[in-house]
Amino acid sequence: xxxxxxxxxxRKTKEFKTENPPGEGFLKFLYYSPFxxxxxxxxxxxxxxxxxxxxxxxxxxxxxxxxxxxxENNIDMSESKKQIGEFTSFNDFFIxxxxxxxxxxxxxxxxxxxxxxxxxxxxSDLKETSKFFLKxxxxxxxxxxxxxxxxxxxxxxxxxxxxLAPVDYHRFHFPADGLISSSKLIDGYYYSVSPYAIxxxxxxxxxxxxxxxxxxxxxxxxxxLSEIGATMVGGITQTYKPESFVxxxxxxxFFFFGGSSCVLLFEKNKVTFDKDILENSKNGIETKVYMGExxxxxx
Numbered sequence: 001x002x003x004x005x006x007x008x009x010x011r012k013t014k015e016f017k018t019e020n021p022p023g024e025g026f027l028k029f030l031y032y033s034p035f036x037x038x039x040x041x042x043x044x045x046x047x048x049x050x051x052x053x054x055x056x057x058x059x060x061x062x063x064x065x066x067x068x069x070x071x072e073n074n075i076d077m078s079e080s081k082k083q084i085g086e087f088t089s090f091n092d093f094f095i096x097x098x099x100x101x102x103x104x105x106x107x108x109x110x111x112x113x114x115x116x117x118x119x120x121x122x123x124s125d126l127k128e129t130s131k132f133f134l135k136x137x138x139x140x141x142x143x144x145x146x147x148x149x150x151x152x153x154x155x156x157x158x159x160x161x162x163x164l165a166p167v168d169y170h171r172f173h174f175p176a177d178g179l180i181s182s183s184k185l186i187d188g189y190y191y192s193v194s195p196y197a198i199x200x201x202x203x204x205x206x207x208x209x210x211x212x213x214x215x216x217x218x219x220x221x222x223x224x225l226s227e228i229g230a231t232m233v234g235g236i237t238q239t240y241k242p243e244s245f246v247x248x249x250x251x252x253x254f255f256f257f258g259g260s261s262c263v264l265l266f267e268k269n270k271v272t273f274d275k276d277i278l279e280n281s282k283n284g285i286e287t288k289v290y291m292g293e294x295x296x297x298x299x
Contacts, residue, residue: 008119008286011276011293019119019165057257062090069093073167095170095237095254105249106294109177110219112271113248114293116172116262118162119286122273141265143206145224146186150214153222156268160295161205163261163286171254172227172262173291174246178217180225182242186210190229205263211236215246219298224265227253236260249292271296 006019066084070077077083079102087093106113114120141151164170174180188209209229216222227236238253240246273296280287289295 008288009280010288012288012290017288057090057094059089063087063093065090066093075167079169091256094257097171098169103249103290103292105292108297110298111294112220112296112298113175114162114289114291114295115175115225115252115264116162116164117169117290118164118262118288120163120277120281120289120295121161121286122277122281123159124273124278139203139206144226144263145212145265146184150224154224154265154267158266158268158271158273160264160266160273161261162264162289164255166257169291170256170260171291172252174215174240174248174250174252175223175225175264175295176215176217176220176248178215178220178223178246180240180242180244180246180252181214181216183211183213183238186212188229205261209236210263211238213238213242221267221270224263225252226263226265227255228261228263230260269299272299 008017008019009015010017066087069075069090070084079098081097081099082093084093087096141154142148145151145154186209189207191204191208205228210226212224212226214222215225229236235256236253237256240250240252246252274294277287277289277295
């Protein structure tokens with residue numbers, strides 16, 4: 001069976017790059033082989049496997065994995081507040097904080113920034129029915145948000161997906177100034193959010209465990225911020241104070257070990273997104289962005 005390579009554009013250099021996700025062969029087996037369906041449904045998508053692996057990555061012996069992981073993935077440790085010998089576990093390294101100067105927050109009240117490091121896709125047409133289709137898979141706002149009123153608010157709006165790979169910085173931040181609600185937990189499965197899995201079943205975003213909060217902004221309207229759980233993501237931790245006013249670029253929370261996604265929903269006609277990201281998305285290509293980088297402006 002042939003599989004497309006995961007190609008993305010590094011925005012800073014405009015280079016096309018190929019991603020080689022950890023466990024690539026196993027992911028292909030699970031999501032594309034008829035023999036992979038049984039272990040996928042019985043074991044991989046369930047909570048206990050992810051919890052088990054999460055605990056392993058929190059154990060003291062897991063520090064031994066850090067140095068080789070850094071070397072294999074060319075991670076720039078000069079950005080990190082802590083250095084390799086200072087971490088107490090692999091998860092401690094995974095949720096590492098960066099030095100303030102490592103990410104510059106784009107200035108301007110009318111500038112929207114990326115809330116995380118990752119590869120982004122933007123879908124600017126959710127249709128009047130609050131549905132859109134991606135490779136034949138149906139996604140509904142009401143099912144995703146589990147709230148009929150909120151779904152109506154984002155009807156005709158824009159959806160943004162920022163996919164974090166295991167090698168990325170795994171803290172997420174606020175894309176704009178505003179009043180942030182408490183975070184609503186929606187329980188669900190732990191499917192992978194790798195492109196191999198998403199292309200097979202885009203409804204994973206409606207089926208996986210996720211947290212959703214609403215950021216009320218003056219310039220961009222209401223923004224739904226959602227963090228998605230996935231296979232081997234040991235947990236989602238929110239570090240912000242609910243019902244408080246937050247500033248663009250301030251930390252919202254972090255993911256424990258694993259790759260995951262941030263999903264953002266915007267109301268109709270509130271944001272003009274950057275042309276390069278929109279064009280790449282139309283062509284089905286992700287764009288690598290960094291936290292604090294400009295991704296759009298207020299309409």
